[in-house]
Amino acid sequence: MTESTITAKGQTTVPADIRALIDAQPGTRLVWSAMPDGTLIVRAKSQSVLDMAGMLKAPKGKRVSTEDMNPWR
Template sequence: MIESTITSKGQTTVPAEVREQIGAAPGTRLVWHVMPDGSIVVRAKTRSILDLAGAFKPPRGKHVSIAEMNPWR
């Protein structure tokens, strides 16, 4: 089990083993999720949604405008 300590300022060091496994470098943002059962999931935000641009082909068939997607507005 890998451990770290929280300082009086609320800071902690991500252990080197963990940084290596998730590919974290200085400046990597961490996203914290507190689950209903009290467990915590920490995820390295290493990619942007913009990295997916062009990764998918547009669907064939009818194209829907944003206005049609939001009929309640």
């Protein structure tokens, strides 16, 4: 089991073996989630939703305008 300590400023260092496991580089963002039972889940954020832009192509002849997508029309 790997450990780290929280400093007086609320900072901690991610241990080297964990950084290597997730291939963390300077600037890697971590997402922290606290579960109801006190368990913490820390996930390396490797992609932005913006990285998926253009992934899906509209079927030919099936274009929908932004106005038609608005649920409050």
